[in-house]
Amino acid sequence: MDDIDLQILEILQEKARIPNAEVARQVGMAPSAVLERIRKLESQGIIAGYEVRLNPEHFGQKLAAFVLVEISCGDCRGTAEALAAVSGVQEVNQVAGNDGYLLKLRVADTEALGRILREEVAIIDGVARTRTLIVLATFKETRRVSLEGPVSEVF
Amino acid sequence: MDDIDLQILEILQEKARIPNAEVARQVGMAPSAVLERIRKLESQGIIAGYEVRLNPEHFGQKLAAFVLVEISCGDCRGTAEALAAVSGVQEVNQVAGNDGYLLKLRVADTEALGRILREEVAIIDGVARTRTLIVLATFKETRRVSLEGPVSEVF
């Protein structure tokens, strides 16, 4: 991965749906060459995929929340998968410390959140306790990765 | 927004970089009509944008962490913006309760995280205390929104 690859990734992070030909212009190369580089980045897993970003508020999901799920591990295999299947869950992160998992979810409102915690989370095997953080406002939400600094060439 | 729009969004959530003509085939419409719908969804803000998903591990960012930032609000204007500017910060969520903000960040390693907390977060005006949750594993990480249920027509 060289400097031109980084330029391409930077452009794509800025605007993922830019035409290939436009990327080629910006990096000063032929479209075919740029395409070849992008394909290679995809096959190397450096580009993991492409996503549409929908506005959740238009789909009746006005509330975001983080839920810390404390685990009492009798039988914990499958807990993560069970949590991932809960309504509205966008993230399941296993975290160090007593709180075993940190979930991020998007739901309609506090009522729906309460229902989900009671009826879908609490019943999962190994779930001891939950602590919920209601999101009042989101000031930044990106998946951008800073492309500066040393780049691992592994994989 | 009607049922065909929902179908289109569902297809795009599944695979964002699908050619328009393919979407048209799946919903049984002319490509031009589909494109027109997509453009409308974009201008309405229902489609908020498109993203490349890069693999952070290829860019020396092997560690994810959540940081709860407790705020002692003397002068809190600008705190969120200051937090958003911290290295590696991907999310800044204001949360209810004592912990004022929940950050998500991606960094190289625990050493970098420590440095950032000391040198970039702790010095921000209004930051009283932080509690860090190290992510050991991520089982799910999506921005998909469930398109079922009642759809708000507002905006």
Added chain:
DNA sequence: CGTGAAATCATACTGTG
């Protein structure tokens, strides 16, 4: 919402350093 023509783009192939 569909059609069709024109512009633009994607991509496979080929040649070149």
Added chain:
DNA sequence: CACAGTATGATTTCACG
């Protein structure tokens, strides 16, 4: 091996019905 040039077919755009 990476890149540019080229040709072909697909896609996007836009005016119009």
